[in-house]
Amino acid sequence: MSWTVHVPILTIAVPLLGAFALPLMAKVHRRLRDLWLVGVGAFTVAMIVTLAVQVFTGGVQVYTLGAEAADATLGPEGFPIRIMLVVDAMSAFMALIAALLGGAALVYALGFVEEGKGKTLSMSLFLLLWAGMLGLKLTGDMFNFFVFFEITTVAACGLIGFRAWESRSPEAAFKTLVMYILGGLLVLLAVGVLYGQYGALNMAFLSSQIQGGALDRIALGLLLGGLLMKAGAVPMHMWAPDAYGEADANTAIVLVANTQAALYGLFRMVFTMYGGASTPAVGWLVTALGALTILVAVLMAVIQTDLGRLIAYGAVSQIGFMLLAAGVGLATLATRPEFGRVALQGGVFHMFNDAACIGLLLLCAGAVRRAAGTGDLRSLGGLAHTEVWTSGFFLLGALALAGIPPLNGFASKLMIYQSSFRLSPILTALAVLASILLLAVFVRAFQGAFLGPRRNLEGGQPISPAMLAGMAVLAVVVIAFGLVPDLVVRHMVAPAADALWTGRDVYLAAVLGG
Amino acid sequence: MIGNLPFVVSMVLVVLGLWTLMTRRNLIKLAVGIVLIENGVNLFLVSLGYVRGGIAPIYTFAPADAPMVMPTPQALTLTSIVIGMATTALLLTFAVVIHRHRGTLDAGKIRELRG
Amino acid sequence: MNLLTGEGFWSPLVWLALAVAVTALTWWFRSKGRQDYKKGTEQATPFLSGEPMPEGVHVGGQHLYWGFVEALRPFVERIRAFHTGVVVDYVTWLVVMLAVVFLVVMLS
16 A cells, blocks of 8 residues: 555645644744745645646545545445545645645745744644645545634634734624634534434435435525635625735635635535536526626725725635636536536636636735835835836736736636526626726726836835745746646646536545445 | 424524624624524534433443434534634634724724725 | 637637737837827827826826726615625625525525
């Protein structure tokens, strides 16, 4: 038995251990702490990449905790009783997103988070959030889904309210925390309903049992409510701009990944667990919420004057694109036409693209705040004179987000437009309109923050090379995925989308056996 | 009918908690509302695993053929209580910090972030 | 090297080649234009629209797309009114959406 079977659990365990050992390391020496941090980060990213390669080449990987063999999923009575991690292509794809954003955030934070402002504890919480997020994406068990959901809740809200010496940050954290706890409790209630009915917590087993009866539907409603809230669908999105706007830049991009983890949870529930009993109405609901999210968030972005909050509304609108695409896929799941598959591929691809370009923009906003001492667009200006790289990265991210070819946002949006057109042209019209508005919003932001004559802004500090390195990682992804979208789609996106579209049987077989 | 009473009570607790969250504006009362929902959900989980006349799932002197209540929901509930304690502590901490900054606990006045 | 999108395909490299060609063509066309305007006079200054500004001041970001934003303002203000920033309203919206989700899930 080679060590590679243990990769799924190492992916979660290493950042978890790293989080709790970090304060101890800091007691010894600051250098040791930074070394430990980089070591844990590099090891986690390496594990995730290994895991992804294994899953994309060898199919679903199952890891049963506490069993003699990793693939001994069934107990003596032919019934999955143990906790297990089930990694299919979609999980691996999401873990790659977490690796990208977590890695970039870690590099950026090394130069961004100031010593003496709780760097040690902030990085501990970051590792905890990372571990929780990865657990959410890899688990094959409903109750651990809830536990990891709550780990991300506590870690994320701790990070949002971290700057307790400012008045806005605890406010954002309180609001987000109330919403997250409620979402978590809805999920727990759904877990209880499902357990009461089937006496099991394993997702694959539940999936094989669910017929779509009244209690199943109640559980589905609770899950949809909790996960749509955490994904930030309008009108349950209002915590999102508060949280993204007030958190540190390195936190904000991990929050984006966390939001996408909730979206992954939603996909896992509706496609895999309820795949056999899904009705088009749920698909239409998700589609409608997606369209509403796109439109409302973009309109709100138009009038924002704070750079962080403006980008935050941009991030919410992108979630709308993913919901729209997934909704199109879900509404057509019964007949499985080709455009439903393309829509799902577009949505899944857009998750990665959104992670890269929104992450880039949020990191740039952090750099702007650092360099100018403020994020208010009314007093910013002329930063391009001094911060050449940051302005370049911001422009790149903004163009990619608005879907300007040949950057990565265009490829996935094109897939979403063309496939949602087949379901209803109105959806496409809304999405295109939103993209145009988004371009206007970000051109304004760019002009306001970077162009114009130099201004003497007080409280500005230089941007460190580590911050630029963090941004560069994401910028490379934005350009690379834009230039070779076909390769990315063929080797990563298509397997991930197919895992949702047709992979339910494979998922069930991997856990429950032939 | 009497067997369903715990479920009814747990749902009443959840609804009461939601009602608190929607009608009260004091941050501490919001925390209380959340704890109410939490307890409702916990009660729901525990009562799921109850077997009529069952004994505790871990009991050394249990007779060989005695029915036992299901242990899994109890484990879930314990985990959920611990998690609930952590989130409630965090919630109250933020309420204290907000009070220090603003001098108020009225949610209607704590709206620097809006629009 | 083409990304199939269901209806057609997307190839960024072809797009880049075309973009370079169009840019070259535009540049060539522009170089054929009039060269006889007077530099340093009124003719060379840019035309500005939007809110009245004193002469020689940088036009900040909030003035871009002024008409566009102004036309959208009635809709946006209505949406903005929803974003009260009171946490109680956030919860209320969650409960409302939960009701909608339940309605859809149970009735379908």
